[in-house]
Amino acid sequence: MTFDPLSLRNQFPIFRTNLDKPLFYLDNAASTQMPQTVIDAVTEYETHSRANVSRGVHRLAEAATENFEAARQTVARYIGATSPKEVIFTSGTTDAINLVAQTFGEQLEKGDEVVVTLAEHHSNWVPWYMLAKQKGIILKFLPVEDNGRLDLSKLDQVVTSKCRLIAATHCSNVTGAITDVSALVKAAKSVGAKVLLDGAQMVPHGPVDVGALGVDFYAFSGHKMYAPNGIGVLWGQQSLLETLPPYRGGGGMIRSVSLEGITYAPPPERFEAGTPPIAQAVGLKAAIEWIESIDLHEATKVSHSLMETLLTEMEAQKGLRIIGPVGVNDRLPVVSFTLRDAHPHDVSQILDSIGVAVRGGHHCAQPLMEAYEIDGCTRASFGLYNDYSDVQTLLNGIDKVRGIFS
C-alpha cells in the first residue's frame, strides 16, 4: 500500500462539492467528513434492507440483525476486544461514559473516590461531577503540565486507596497529547481501581488494543471516525460488564417482564434499551473497513510531517502560543493555539473567509482552559485527507488575522 492524501480526498464527496470556495477542512476533532463508501453503505442498507433488529423472522429483519451483529464483530476486531459481547452500541462517547457513570457508578459508595484529569472533555467530567453530587463521591483531579501533558508525578497524590476509578482521555481534544496509559493503569491496579479511557480522539487514527492497554472501559464515537453520527461504542471487560446493573430500561434489554418483576438480558443487550442505531452501525462498520484499507503507517508519517511543519512555523511566530506539547512525539495532529491580539472566534471566522474550517472556543474543556488561564483557543485538527495545502492555507490565514488585528 502507498498513501496519498489527495487520492483519499477524492473519495470524499464534500471536497468535490461546488462550495463557494475551496474547503480546507481542519475541524476533524469535532467531526470528520464521510467517504463515499460509508455514505453508500448507509444508503444501501436504508434502501434495501431496512427493518428493526431481533425478534423478527422476516427476511428484512433477519438481514438487519445480521448487519447489526456484523458491525459489532468489526468493532470488536478493530479495538482488540476478546468477544463481540464486550461491545455495547451507544449514541456516542458521551452516552457511553454516562453508561459507566450510571451502572458502575451506581455501585460506588459515599466517600469512594473517582480521579479525572484536567484535560478531560466535559463528557468525561460532567457525568462524574453529577455522580459525585448524587452519591457523595469525591472527585480528585490529576493536573496538567505546562507542556500539555498530564502531570503523572502527581498520580501518587490523587490515587488513594479509596480510588475506585480513573477516568481519563486517551488523547486530549485540545492539546493532542496522547496519554501514557500504562502509568494510569499501574496506579489504578495498585489500589484495585478501574480505568476508563475516553478514546473519542484516538480511535479515528487507527486501531487500538484494549487488551494490551490493560484498561476496563473504552469509549468512542462514530462521527469522529468517518462514520455517521448518532452512534458510539462502550467497550467493557466482559466479566466486569456482567456485574453491572442495567442502564436505561426498555425493549431489548430484558429477559422477561411481568407484574411480579423483571429479569435482565446478559451484556451487551442489557445495556442497549430500545431500537439501536442500526443504519449507523452499518456505517460504522464500513468506516472501520475503510480505515483498515489505508496504510496507516504511511498516513501517520504524512500527518506527522504536516504537524511538524505547522508547529515549527508557529513556534517562530511572536504572540502565538501553542496549547500542547511542542514536539510531534506522543501526540495526534490536533494543534491548538492562541494569538495575543485576536479572539479565537475572530480567528476562526477570518480563517473561514479563506475556506479554512477550524474551531475556536473552549472545546468543551473549560477546566483545561482554566488551567492554562485562557478563555479559549483555536484548534486545527487533521484527518486522513489533509495535506500541505491545508497547512499552508491555515498559515496564510493566520497571517491575514495578524494583518487585521495588528
Next chain:
Amino acid sequence: MTFDPLSLRNQFPIFRTNLDKPLFYLDNAASTQMPQTVIDAVTEYETHSRANVSRGVHRLAEAATENFEAARQTVARYIGATSPKEVIFTSGTTDAINLVAQTFGEQLEKGDEVVVTLAEHHSNWVPWYMLAKQKGIILKFLPVEDNGRLDLSKLDQVVTSKCRLIAATHCSNVTGAITDVSALVKAAKSVGAKVLLDGAQMVPHGPVDVGALGVDFYAFSGHKMYAPNGIGVLWGQQSLLETLPPYRGGGGMIRSVSLEGITYAPPPERFEAGTPPIAQAVGLKAAIEWIESIDLHEATKVSHSLMETLLTEMEAQKGLRIIGPVGVNDRLPVVSFTLRDAHPHDVSQILDSIGVAVRGGHHCAQPLMEAYEIDGCTRASFGLYNDYSDVQTLLNGIDKVRGIFS
C-alpha cells in the same frame, strides 16, 4: 390532494428493489420504510454540509446548526408545541421516556405513586420499574378490558392522591387501540399528577396536538415515522422542563464548568448532552414534511377500509383470535391475532415465505400478553403505502398456515 397508496409506494425504493420475491411490508409498527426524499435529504446533508453543531463559526458548522434547529422547529409545528424549546432530541422513544424517569423521577419521593397501564411497551414500563426499585416509588397498574381497551372504570382506584405521574401509551403497539387521553388527563389533574404519553405508534399516522391533549410529556421515535433511526423526541411543557435537573452529563448541556462547580444550560440543551443526531434530525424533518404533503384524511379512509376488510375476514375464521378492539373506530391499523394451532413465530415465518413481513412474539409487551394469557401473537401493522394486495396476500398466507398445521 388525492390519495393512492400505489403511487406512494413508488416513492419507496425498497419496493422497487430486486428482492427474491415481492414485498408485502406489514411490519410498520416495528419500523417503517423510508421514502426516497428522506434518504436523499440525509445523503445530501452528509455529502455537502456535514459538521458538528454549535460553537463552530465555519460555514459547515453554521449550516449544520441551522439544519438541526430547523428540524426542531418542524417537529414543534408537527406536534403543536408552543415553542421549539420544548422539543428535546433523544435517540428514540425509549431514551425519551428514560429521560423523564431520570429527571422528573429524580424529584419523586418514597411512597409517591406512578400509574402505568398493562398495555405498555416495555419502554414505558421498565424505566418506571427501575425507578420504583431505586427510590421506593409505588407502581400502580391500570388494567385492560377483554376488547383491548384500557379499563378506564378502574382509573379511580389506581389514581390516588399520591399519584405523581400517569405513563400511558397513546396507542398500543399490539392492539392498535387509541387511548382516551382526556380521561387520563382528567384523573391526573384531579390529584395534581402529570401525564406522559408514549406516542411512538400514534405520531406516524399524522400530526398530534400536545396542547389540545393536555398532557405534560410526549415521546416518539423517528424510525417508525419514515425517518432514520437513532433519533427520537421528547416534548415537555416548557415551564415543567425548566424545573428538571439534567439527564446525561457532557458537552453541550452546560453553561459553564470549572473546578468550583457546574451550571447547566436551559432546556432543551440541558437534556441534550454530547453531539446530537444531526443527520437524523435532517431526516426527521424531511419525513415530517413528506407526511404533511399527504392527504391524511383520504389516507385514513384507505387504511380504515383495509383494516375493516382484514378484521371482517378474520372474525369469520375459527381458531383465530383478534387481540384488540373489534371495530375500526378509535384504533390504528395495527392488527394482532393468534391462531389456535400455530405459534406466532411459525406464522410469521410462513408468511415471510410468500413475501409478507409481519412480526410474531410478545412485541415487548409481556404484561399485556400475560393479561390475555397468551405467549405471543402475530401482528400486521400498516403504513401509508399498504393496499389491498397486502391484505389479500396476508389472508392467503394465513390460509397457508392453516393448511400446514391443520
Next chain:
Amino acid sequence: MSSNLYQDKIIALSKDLSNAGRLDKPDTTATLDNPLCGDRVTLDIKLKNNGISELSHHVRGCALCKASAALLATEGKAKTSEELMEMTVALENYFKEGKKLPEGWQTYEVFAPVKDHKSRYDCVLLPLKAAVEALS
C-alpha cells in the same frame, strides 16, 4: 424458501406428543428460555449407566422447538452428557457452516431447511441445551 421449513416430517414431529408431559420422579430437570422469542423448554430426565433412559418434554414455543424436543426424546436415549454437549456444538456448526452431524444423530437432518434461517437456529438448539444443562 421458508415454506420448506415446514415439511411434513417436521410438522409430524412437532405434533408427536408421545413423550410430552412431565415424568414422575425424574433424576434431573431443567428449564431453559430463549430470551429473544420467549420460548421455554422444560425437560425431565431419568438416567441409567450415565446415559438418558427416559426423557419427557414440556415446550411453550414454536413448531421447530417442539419437533426438536420430540426428536430428542427418542434420539437422546442412552446418550451421555458428553455426547449431548458434542451434538449441541455440532448442530450449531451444521447450521452455520454446513458441517456434518456426528455418528448416531443423522435423523437431525430433518432440520436441514433451517440452515437458511439464522433467526431459527436457537429454536432447534434450545431442547439440546436444556438437556445439557439438566445433565451438568
Next chain:
Amino acid sequence: MSSNLYQDKIIALSKDLSNAGRLDKPDTTATLDNPLCGDRVTLDIKLKNNGISELSHHVRGCALCKASAALLATEGKAKTSEELMEMTVALENYFKEGKKLPEGWQTYEVFAPVKDHKSRYDCVLLPLKAAVEALS
C-alpha cells in the same frame, strides 16, 4: 465574505478602550454570558433623568462583542431602558430580517456585514442585552 466582517471601522471600535474598565459607584451593573461561546460582558452604568449618563464596559470576548460594547458606550448616552429594549429587538430583526434600525441608532449599520453570519448575531447583541438587564 466573512473577511468583510472585519472592516476597519469594526476593528477600530473593538480597540477603542476609551470607555473600558469599571466605574466608581455605578448606579447599576450587569454581567451577561453567552453560554455558547463563553463571551462575558460586564457593564457599569450611571443614570440621569431616567437615561444613561455614563457607561463603562469590561468585555471578555471577540472583536464584534468589544466593538458593540464600545459603540454602546457612546450611542447609549441618554437612552432609556425602553429605548434600549426596543433597539435590542430591532437589531435582532435587522440581522435576521433586514429590517431598519430605529431612529438614533444608525451608527450600528457598521455591523451590517454580520447579517451573513448567524452564529455571530449574539456577539453584537450581548452588550445591549446586558444594558437592558442592568436597567431593569
